[in-house]
Amino acid sequence: MTTPRLTATAVSKRFPGVVALDGVTLTLAPGEVLAVVGENGAGKSTLMKILAGVYQPDEGTVELDGRPVRFAGPAEATAAGVVLIHQELNLAENLTVADNLFLGREETTGGWLRVLGRRGMAARAAELLARVGLPADRVTRLVETLPPGEKQLVEIARALGTAVRVLIMDEPTSSLTQKETERLYAVIDSLRTVGVSVLYISHRLAEVKRCADRVTVLRDGKNAGELPKERVTHDNMVRLMVGRDMKQFYPKVHRTGTGGRSVLALDAVRYRNGPDTPVSLEVRAGEILGMAGLVGAGRTELAEAVFGVRHLAAGALALDGRPLAVKSPVDAIAAGVFLVPEDRRLHGLVTAESVGFNLSLPNLDRLRSRFGLHRRAEADLHATWIERLRVKTPSAAQTVGLLSGGNQQKVVYGKWLARGPRVLILDEPTRGVDVGAKAEIYALVDELAGRGVAVWMITSDMEELLGMSDRVVVMHEGRLAGELAGAALTEEAVMRLATGGQAG
Amino acid sequence: MMRILGVLGLLVALYGGLVGTYVQNAPGFEPTSRTQERIQGNLIDVASIQGRYGVITLGAAMVIITGGIDLSIGAVVGCAAVLFGVLTQNGVHPFAALPLVVLAGAGVGFGNGLLITRLKLQPFLVTLCGMFVYRGAARLLAGSVSRTATVEAQPEFAASLQMIRYVLIGKDASGELLFPAQFVLLLVLAAVIGFFLHRTAYGRYWYAIGHNELAAKYAGVSVDRQRVWVYVVCSALAALAGVLLFLDMPSIQADSGGQYLELYAILGAVLGGCSLRGGEGTAVGMVLGAMVLPVLENLVNIRGLKSDLIPAVIGLTLLAGTILDEFIRRRSRARH
Amino acid sequence: MMRILGVLGLLVALYGGLVGTYVQNAPGFEPTSRTQERIQGNLIDVASIQGRYGVITLGAAMVIITGGIDLSIGAVVGCAAVLFGVLTQNGVHPFAALPLVVLAGAGVGFGNGLLITRLKLQPFLVTLCGMFVYRGAARLLAGSVSRTATVEAQPEFAASLQMIRYVLIGKDASGELLFPAQFVLLLVLAAVIGFFLHRTAYGRYWYAIGHNELAAKYAGVSVDRQRVWVYVVCSALAALAGVLLFLDMPSIQADSGGQYLELYAILGAVLGGCSLRGGEGTAVGMVLGAMVLPVLENLVNIRGLKSDLIPAVIGLTLLAGTILDEFIRRRSRARH
Amino acid sequence: KDSGKPKIAVVTNCTDPFWDLAEAGANKAAQDFDVELTFRQPERMAAEVQKPIIDAWVNQGFNGIAVSVIDPKGQTEDLRLVAKKVTLVTMDNDAPDSGRVCYVGVDNKEAGRAVGRLIKKVLPNGGTLALFIGSTTSANGQARPAGVLEELATPEANGTPGKHPQRPELSGKFYGKYFLVDGEPKTDNGEKEKAASNVQAMLSRVDGVPDLCFAGLYAYNPPAILEAVRAKSLVGKVKIVGFDENPETLKAIADGHIEGTVVQDPYNYGYKSVEILAAEARGDTKKRVSGSAPYQVITREGGPTQDINNLRIQFPKAADYLTTMRDQLKIINK
Numbered sequence A: 001m002t003t004p005r006l007t008a009t010a011v012s013k014r015f016p017g018v019v020a021l022d023g024v025t026l027t028l029a030p031g032e033v034l035a036v037v038g039e040n041g042a043g044k045s046t047l048m049k050i051l052a053g054v055y056q057p058d059e060g061t062v063e064l065d066g067r068p069v070r071f072a073g074p075a076e077a078t079a080a081g082v083v084l085i086h087q088e089l090n091l092a093e094n095l096t097v098a099d100n101l102f103l104g105r106e107e108t109t110g111g112w113l114r115v116l117g118r119r120g121m122a123a124r125a126a127e128l129l130a131r132v133g134l135p136a137d138r139v140t141r142l143v144e145t146l147p148p149g150e151k152q153l154v155e156i157a158r159a160l161g162t163a164v165r166v167l168i169m170d171e172p173t174s175s176l177t178q179k180e181t182e183r184l185y186a187v188i189d190s191l192r193t194v195g196v197s198v199l200y201i202s203h204r205l206a207e208v209k210r211c212a213d214r215v216t217v218l219r220d221g222k223n224a225g226e227l228p229k230e231r232v233t234h235d236n237m238v239r240l241m242v243g244r245d246m247k248q249f250y251p252k253v254h255r256t257g258t259g260g261r262s263v264l265a266l267d268a269v270r271y272r273n274g275p276d277t278p279v280s281l282e283v284r285a286g287e288i289l290g291m292a293g294l295v296g297a298g299r300t301e302l303a304e305a306v307f308g309v310r311h312l313a314a315g316a317l318a319l320d321g322r323p324l325a326v327k328s329p330v331d332a333i334a335a336g337v338f339l340v341p342e343d344r345r346l347h348g349l350v351t352a353e354s355v356g357f358n359l360s361l362p363n364l365d366r367l368r369s370r371f372g373l374h375r376r377a378e379a380d381l382h383a384t385w386i387e388r389l390r391v392k393t394p395s396a397a398q399t400v401g402l403l404s405g406g407n408q409q410k411v412v413y414g415k416w417l418a419r420g421p422r423v424l425i426l427d428e429p430t431r432g433v434d435v436g437a438k439a440e441i442y443a444l445v446d447e448l449a450g451r452g453v454a455v456w457m458i459t460s461d462m463e464e465l466l467g468m469s470d471r472v473v474v475m476h477e478g479r480l481a482g483e484l485a486g487a488a489l490t491e492e493a494v495m496r497l498a499t500g501g502q503a504g
Numbered sequence B, C: 001m002m003r004i005l006g007v008l009g010l011l012v013a014l015y016g017g018l019v020g021t022y023v024q025n026a027p028g029f030e031p032t033s034r035t036q037e038r039i040q041g042n043l044i045d046v047a048s049i050q051g052r053y054g055v056i057t058l059g060a061a062m063v064i065i066t067g068g069i070d071l072s073i074g075a076v077v078g079c080a081a082v083l084f085g086v087l088t089q090n091g092v093h094p095f096a097a098l099p100l101v102v103l104a105g106a107g108v109g110f111g112n113g114l115l116i117t118r119l120k121l122q123p124f125l126v127t128l129c130g131m132f133v134y135r136g137a138a139r140l141l142a143g144s145v146s147r148t149a150t151v152e153a154q155p156e157f158a159a160s161l162q163m164i165r166y167v168l169i170g171k172d173a174s175g176e177l178l179f180p181a182q183f184v185l186l187l188v189l190a191a192v193i194g195f196f197l198h199r200t201a202y203g204r205y206w207y208a209i210g211h212n213e214l215a216a217k218y219a220g221v222s223v224d225r226q227r228v229w230v231y232v233v234c235s236a237l238a239a240l241a242g243v244l245l246f247l248d249m250p251s252i253q254a255d256s257g258g259q260y261l262e263l264y265a266i267l268g269a270v271l272g273g274c275s276l277r278g279g280e281g282t283a284v285g286m287v288l289g290a291m292v293l294p295v296l297e298n299l300v301n302i303r304g305l306k307s308d309l310i311p312a313v314i315g316l317t318l319l320a321g322t323i324l325d326e327f328i329r330r331r332s333r334a335r336h
Numbered sequence D: 001k002d003s004g005k006p007k008i009a010v011v012t013n014c015t016d017p018f019w020d021l022a023e024a025g026a027n028k029a030a031q032d033f034d035v036e037l038t039f040r041q042p043e044r045m046a047a048e049v050q051k052p053i054i055d056a057w058v059n060q061g062f063n064g065i066a067v068s069v070i071d072p073k074g075q076t077e078d079l080r081l082v083a084k085k086v087t088l089v090t091m092d093n094d095a096p097d098s099g100r101v102c103y104v105g106v107d108n109k110e111a112g113r114a115v116g117r118l119i120k121k122v123l124p125n126g127g128t129l130a131l132f133i134g135s136t137t138s139a140n141g142q143a144r145p146a147g148v149l150e151e152l153a154t155p156e157a158n159g160t161p162g163k164h165p166q167r168p169e170l171s172g173k174f175y176g177k178y179f180l181v182d183g184e185p186k187t188d189n190g191e192k193e194k195a196a197s198n199v200q201a202m203l204s205r206v207d208g209v210p211d212l213c214f215a216g217l218y219a220y221n222p223p224a225i226l227e228a229v230r231a232k233s234l235v236g237k238v239k240i241v242g243f244d245e246n247p248e249t250l251k252a253i254a255d256g257h258i259e260g261t262v263v264q265d266p267y268n269y270g271y272k273s274v275e276i277l278a279a280e281a282r283g284d285t286k287k288r289v290s291g292s293a294p295y296q297v298i299t300r301e302g303g304p305t306q307d308i309n310n311l312r313i314q315f316p317k318a319a320d321y322l323t324t325m326r327d328q329l330k331i332i333n334k
């Protein structure tokens, strides 16, 4: 038997009030693709950060090629060939793509002067981008002008630019669509053939099935089991992760399906600095309207325009048949139109504040009493929604930014559900959310739709799109490319529209 | 909570030093009761100044909590003092001049706020320009103002001026300081602001804006309106402090009245636990933070340090306090 | 690119106003060549001051690019000037004193940097305390210093001092200003710093740190070391400016030498396109930004404005420039 | 530990080398008369900075305090309260109704007149004048320019607005035969660099005008004027008249680059104040002085003592005065 590329033995890590990892063990062979799955907060990211030198373990050892290592920081790990792509984007957005690709390991001349070899880096940058499927003109673009999906690809390209021997990807596909994900599989396959080991974290179990050689499952910071390639099935993974079987993953219990009355209508809407093509669509009561499109198709921007973050340049909105004027989110929220944003940490949560603070924030006007805020009512609200959404947190006073990604997402839902939506715009509703929580969220959304809430779900997750939508509209380069429902709603049809083709 | 321990420790040390100096320097023949009396008189003087500092610190701290900064505070204090003097000297009754000046201060804050929110200018820059502008406005209004000059020009205001002075400063007609009314005022204002910060929706909005303006916006907070409000309150408090300065000080020079107060106010806020990154700070902390510099200056005065030593001593003490504070916070975080 | 247009417009307007004032005020009998000569003489005077402002602006801007701030610049300038005076007066050769003082400045920056990176203190607070401390250090060193006092104490240094003065300031032995050497120095330093900012890996690190410190850290940038470096450079430049001040001014008082310069330096950096949020700014912009205030003050002086009007006019002009800048940027963004 | 000696304190109006001389004198007197001395130069010239210092001393039970008043009218009431509790002496600037036991210092307006006389001597046939000063909000900042202009324009001291005869673009005011550019002193708020750039801009404006005189009325102004004049190579062409005894000024007078300066003898302010307060603390009221002290006029060559407006005015040589000053400063090592 060859020495494993990487082993972690009995690794533990504690944070104030939380045991994130408790004696976790993991091995990774050269050229192997190992998927790590687990519920939100199971400790996946923490384990990866320990492997990559971001954290030091409280107990346990990490060995690389049989030799014990203790990286003092990410730079040391990278130098040893262990590269981590973080769950959250970590780019210097004020610099160009090329600058980011080589940040910290620039090609330089002139000794200590470290003069940038810009020509050489530009050429290599173009190669790296080509490997992840990005066009060469991105090389000189500022990262802040790229849509989130492309930023994620830049992160991956950056990792490929190093002498990587162990590539750790923490939910690399959460902001990627099908097409880019396929591209990523190809990259992974090519890495595997040259002997690079890959650690792959994802909540999209179909992906895991597609590309993993082996699956390790974490639960509550402990090893919950391992599945060899032939035993990697959706149900097996779920059973190990959650500890029980799960039925009815994409429920359609409460919904009436298409054909309800129109709740939110967009009539030839254009927004400032947006595409020239007007968009018209309707979201109806009792249905979930899915919206598909490639990265950067303009779905997020359209949703933001309806929510009042972007200014309408033309067209009109109507709610329940009455005109709706939205100048800012204040108006949208007053009308009952809520947005669960794509970028949770930037737009969804005040991460430095507590769970309770965030749950209360849009509901404060209802908690008002004569002497400021009605504290009892507020505490009730916190307790109610933490419990109903099963948010895994020590208390309502816990800082939201310290929760795992999925639990953070639940808090975002909680703050809107507490207010009672009429229209719920979900932009990537389950990004970074584990299977269990996903099922809970789907059930919740189904129930809301059944109660007459219009649900507009923007998603890049094909499984979710097909599983949950009653009707799907597809966007391509800022315009509506077509609508699909019933039997016409297939993966192929969606992809064809999304890439600019005609509906079948 | 932990944010307060550092500044509390610093204050205890400073007050200890103060009392120690008195006891140590008391003439041998002096009865203890007399020493106590002198200490008390001195503490009242200090409290009086702390009160005025505190008023502007509250404003600065509110701005800082929302992630902004206001460098025009000192100039607004000076300008407000001069404005109050000029108004009363020209026949505006003090009872009317006081709200007028505070209103003018609010107007200044409104202007700052609009420039920052509508035109999206950087607060540092806007209020730095404001610092020049309001200082200039003060100089255009008058060279210097004083109660004496006002009473000379409008003898019939003497009684009303004295009344305001008694209520706001705590000085009797002879100018004797009877009680630190400014500190009482600070406590009242801090209670009001503390109520808003910690017990109402507005406070939540301010913290949210300071931490993450976008998230606040996406949660339906009218970010711009709240920010403007905060600047309005800050400048109105600065204007109020200007009136206090006028009433308390023998004379105000337009070119230097209130100078540096913005730095002291910001310092007070930061010592009291506000982070300049926004989103942090408590009303209690603000009051404690504002108390530091006046005690420190007083300690330096009564110890009769050489003038040349003073800035270094003040700087090093503040630095030591800051470091102490940081260590206490780290401890508490580690133990948590 | 667009960041520069606003300040460029402002400068063009100010220089236009300056030349216009001369032409308009030229006596009828004066030959044009004589008017030109006078304009030129004045522009040299202005450039000389711009040069010195620029030196500290470069430092302030570098700190700002990495997302920090340095309020101790003015105090370091004053302290360095005094130190240079005291050293030379006590027999240290000017050629040795110059590097020594710059080194001392670097040491100050090193201290600031360590406090900020190791103890994780807020830059605003550390450098505000520094402002007191270094001002105090200057006062402890001496009351005031001057070239004359140095030459009197060490007559053998007269020639070397004059040589340094000629090279760095451009003044001949009689004190006549022959050419704006300080501006030349600024251009040289700006070229060096521009090279580092825009052409080397270090510059990339500074921008990255300013925008997203964590991203830089994860990319393997030794964030703390880079930040310390930047503070070192900033304070070393301030110390150099202190020596320039010593050489250019008749005498420097420890209590006031270099006062307010930190604000002017920050203003220059921001006008030149640095954002106080970090991660933005260009070397060309810094130079242009530093040029604004001296021309503006000169224009105001040349037009013979009443002294009391001057601060208000300066404040409003800067504000107008800032607003103009913002509009140009918005335009360019919309068109993009 | 408490020494049992009388405790005397002196507070000035700001920090300045001028006050170092006073501090030297005060220290000497403290030795001579065996008292404990606290001498304080506050950070900037503002009553709001000075007041808390005085209050702290009063509470600390000092026996006597000497104050350089900033705004006599405004501060009188406050000082009256101080005078009730401790012995008060005013120096440098007086507040006559404050209840102080006496005033040590010159009459700033009288001293300003002496500057006016120097200007007249330099430009006997009239000419163009520019005045530079830190600020005009304090008592001395008002009295000095007023004295200068009164001397030049007696009896019509308010000046007549007008344009410069040869350079109509320069507006200002006429005081007798003298034209004051802009009709007011140019202020710099104590910022030394601004003091320099003020002069520089003025030089550029009056370039080519004959019979020029620049007068600097705060201690740092004359050297700032000289530096700017040198930078334009105009030494001798622009006459400079000063105030106070900045060493740079004195040296320039000795070199013939500045015409003369009017000095107040701050060493004696410090010495005298402490002497009086020490005596008062021991119940001796005989040391009190009355009236204002004589100023001195320093020129390169010096001159015989004269009686002017009931004051005995000395005219020492610059070089001699400089030497005296150095000796005085030795006591505080500056």
Ligand SMILES: Nc1ncnc2c1ncn2[C@@H]1O[C@H](COP(=O)(O)OP(=O)(O)OP(=O)(O)O)[C@@H](O)[C@H]1O
Pocket (backbone or CB within 6 Å): A015, A016, A018, A019, A020, A038, A039, A040, A041, A042, A043, A044, A045, A046, A047, A087, A402, A403, A404, A405, A406, A407, A432, A434
């Ligand atoms: N810096 C931290 N401070 C405190 N608690 C933390 C910190 N980082 C992680 N945690 C906690 O440790 C636990 C494990 O978190 P981790 O991010 O590793 O989970 P995860 O498996 O990656 O979840 P997800 O799938 O949601 O990303 C969680 O309970 C989380 O709240």
Ligand SMILES: Nc1ncnc2c1ncn2[C@@H]1O[C@H](COP(=O)(O)OP(=O)(O)OP(=O)(O)O)[C@@H](O)[C@H]1O
Pocket (backbone or CB within 6 Å): A145, A146, A147, A148, A149, A150, A175, A293, A294, A295, A296, A297, A298, A299, A300, A301, A302, A342, A460
């Ligand atoms: N090919 C592209 N190159 C650069 N920018 C693009 C490209 N396509 C779209 N964008 C930009 O992306 C933004 C639209 O992205 P938006 O986030 O609304 O799309 P999305 O469909 O939600 O995609 P994502 O899956 O990335 O969220 C616009 O600002 C647009 O200018």
Ligand SMILES: [Mg+2]
Pocket (backbone or CB within 6 Å): A044, A045, A046, A087, A170, A404, A405
């Ligand atoms: Mg994770």
Ligand SMILES: [Mg+2]
Pocket (backbone or CB within 6 Å): A299, A300, A301, A342, A427
């Ligand atoms: Mg999107």
